[in-house]
Amino acid sequence: MKRIVFTIAVGKRKFAECALGLGRSLKLIGDTTHRVVLTDLTDIDWADCFDQVIPYTGDINWIFFEKLTALDLTDADQVLFIDSDSLVFKRLDPIFEAGTGKGFCVQGEWISTGDWYGDVAETCRAQGVEALAQFNGGMIFYERTDEVRAFIEKVNELGREAKALGFQRDDPLVPDEPCIGLALAQTRFGTLWPDNIDFQNSATGLIGKLQLDVMKNRCGFLCRRYGVRYVEPIIFHASRYINFLIYWKQLDRLKWLSEYEKKHGFGYMSPGHKFKRSIHKRLIKWLIRP
Amino acid sequence: MKRVVFTLAFGAPKYAKFALGLGRSLRLIGDSSHRVVVTDIKRDDWKPAFDEVVYVPRPENPYHAKFRAFDFFDADAALFIDADSLVFRRLDSIWSEFDGQPVAVQGWPISHGDEWHCDITKVLNQTGFSELNQFNGGLVYYENTAESKRVLEQVEHYRQNYAETGFNAFRGHVPDETCLSLAMAKTGLGICVPDRRDYMNTGVGLIGDLRMDIRRAECSFVCRRRELRTVRPHVFHAHLYSQFLVYWKQLRALEQLEQYERTHPFGWMSPGHKLRRSIERRILKAQGRI
Numbered sequence: 001m002k003r004i005v006f007t008i009a010v011g012k013r014k015f016a017e018c019a020l021g022l023g024r025s026l027k028l029i030g031d032t033t034h035r036v037v038l039t040d041l042t043d044i045d046w047a048d049c050f051d052q053v054i055p056y057t058g059d060i061n062w063i064f065f066e067k068l069t070a071l072d073l074t075d076a077d078q079v080l081f082i083d084s085d086s087l088v089f090k091r092l093d094p095i096f097e098a099g100t101g102k103g104f105c106v107q108g109e110w111i112s113t114g115d116w117y118g119d120v121a122e123t124c125r126a127q128g129v130e131a132l133a134q135f136n137g138g139m140i141f142y143e144r145t146d147e148v149r150a151f152i153e154k155v156n157e158l159g160r161e162a163k164a165l166g167f168q169r170d171d172p173l174v175p176d177e178p179c180i181g182l183a184l185a186q187t188r189f190g191t192l193w194p195d196n197i198d199f200q201n202s203a204t205g206l207i208g209k210l211q212l213d214v215m216k217n218r219c220g221f222l223c224r225r226y227g228v229r230y231v232e233p234i235i236f237h238a239s240r241y242i243n244f245l246i247y248w249k250q251l252d253r254l255k256w257l258s259e260y261e262k263k264h265g266f267g268y269m270s271p272g273h274k275f276k277r278s279i280h281k282r283l284i285k286w287l288i289r290p
Numbered sequence: 291m292k293r294v295v296f297t298l299a300f301g302a303p304k305y306a307k308f309a310l311g312l313g314r315s316l317r318l319i320g321d322s323s324h325r326v327v328v329t330d331i332k333r334d335d336w337k338p339a340f341d342e343v344v345y346v347p348r349p350e351n352p353y354h355a356k357f358r359a360f361d362f363f364d365a366d367a368a369l370f371i372d373a374d375s376l377v378f379r380r381l382d383s384i385w386s387e388f389d390g391q392p393v394a395v396q397g398w399p400i401s402h403g404d405e406w407h408c409d410i411t412k413v414l415n416q417t418g419f420s421e422l423n424q425f426n427g428g429l430v431y432y433e434n435t436a437e438s439k440r441v442l443e444q445v446e447h448y449r450q451n452y453a454e455t456g457f458n459a460f461r462g463h464v465p466d467e468t469c470l471s472l473a474m475a476k477t478g479l480g481i482c483v484p485d486r487r488d489y490m491n492t493g494v495g496l497i498g499d500l501r502m503d504i505r506r507a508e509c510s511f512v513c514r515r516r517e518l519r520t521v522r523p524h525v526f527h528a529h530l531y532s533q534f535l536v537y538w539k540q541l542r543a544l545e546q547l548e549q550y551e552r553t554h555p556f557g558w559m560s561p562g563h564k565l566r567r568s569i570e571r572r573i574l575k576a577q578g579r580i
Contacts, residue, residue, distance in 0.1 A: 078546060224550065245574065248574060
């Protein structure tokens with residue numbers, strides 16, 4: 001069974017930097033899933049951390065819906081789409097295992113009130129559904145089956161009607177999340193993993209400090225979403241943290257590690273480390289006599 | 291299978307505070323087990339820390355009330371956790387390992403020459419067993435099956451005939467642990483998983499600092515029990531530490547987080563956090579990164 005991680009980096013160069021960060025973070029933790037990037041940024045050295053690069057030439061306003069095109073663009077049996085502005089801290093096997101046989105999965109909660117791309121209660125009434133699947137589109141799992149293809153077609157249909165449905169963003173881009181959320185509600189196909197499964201979290205509603213350190217493989221924080229909770233996600237979706245220095249510091253570190261790997265051979269020991277060993281060896285000889 | 295994690299809180303108000311700490315800690319880490327508190331203490335804040343509150347009069351022997359789960363609520367399996375405990379890791383691995391067992395605890399075998407509520411040699415001679423399991427009764431699992439009932443009936447038998455076992459009473463009561471240990475030996479049912487599983491630890495024999503911070507889901511320490519070891523338990527049973535400030539500090543933090551949840555909506559961002567984002571966004575723009 002061929003599994004892939006699929007991401008998109010289109011438009012500004014910063015998205016390439018983000019996607020490289022995602023790829024490098026996966027490489028750093030030893031995740032072996034085949035990594036695929038869909039991009040129009042062709043001057044980037046993607047080979048550093050991606051196994052396959054697919055050129056992008058579509059309509060930018062439809063970019064969010066490109067997440068669901070991996071079955072057409074690749075020969076993968078299982079696809080895990082991850083937003084490029086994400087960092088991965090634990091290997092992805094549990095996500096693929098949880099999704100196997102379920103067709104289409106996202107992580108979130110059913111909501112029937114509140115505001116999410118418009119008044120949720122009103123949308124539910126108008127569309128004749130009890131609730132909408134609220135989730136973050138930064139992570140989507142899907143499999144190669146006829147049912148999934150039909151479901152994706154349904155999502156695309158809703159996407160084409162998004163304006164009429166009242167699903168709009170501040171920019172001209174057509175939002176995928178409410179279309180998928182409505183398609184899940186209307187078809188009852190697919191799985192909405194509960195939010196506390198913690199496959200992905202964007203630290204929305206952060207309380208206190210965001211503990212984020214790729215060098216220590218650490219990502220943990222308290223946040224107030226559906227409830228106050230401590231979270232250690234597999235995937236940290238930077239989302240709004242793309243405007244915080246801490247995220248870019250992680251990207252710098254990952255880049256530095258990537259360069260380190262290119263410049264240093266297997267088992268390289270720095271002169272400083274060698275010097276420390278030399279001193280410690282003498283101390284041990286003097287202080288800890290046999 | 292309906293699984294319930296439950297605790298008991300009888301008498302003084304401090305026991306309610308302990309139990310609330312336990313329920314809140316489970317909720318904070320996103321554990322999805324159904325939580326029940328059995329108590330005689332009327333409070334209006336048991337929820338949301340607990341999903342269900344069962345009011346019963348204080349039992350004659352509170353230590354043994356932990357074996358009466360199915361008198362209090364309906365379930366297929368029950369995991370008792372002492373009220374003065376805090377949970378730092380989800381209970382899934384405990385549920386998985388104990389699944390299918392009539393009774394399960396964590397501890398180690400003891401035999402002639404050991405001490406546990408008395409000289410064990412005396413008990414073994416009196417009861418005819420070659421060894422017993424020593425464990426802390428702060429974590430006990432059992433199921434709603436005929437086999438479990440056999441073990442629990444035997445526990446009751448030993449409670450009523452405690453003087454004949456050779457064990458000493460504990461604080462004027464018949465302890466639950468010794469009776470359960472004898473019942474497991476008598477029936478040959480149930481398991482005692484090794485202490486190294488670290489499902490629960492009380493910090494007895496602590497060496498150095500007790501590193502405990504509920505806001506970081508962190509609990510670890512070095513202690514000397516049967517052996518000297520670093521421990522990162524799923525459940526920290528405060529036990530002796532209920533008289534230490536560090537434990538009460540965690541209870542206070544949990545209470546504050548619950549208040550925070552009540553007073554802040556989904557995804558709330560503090561003005562300080564917004565200001566920081568604004569400043570850092572400007573820095574990143576000036577650096578040409580976004």
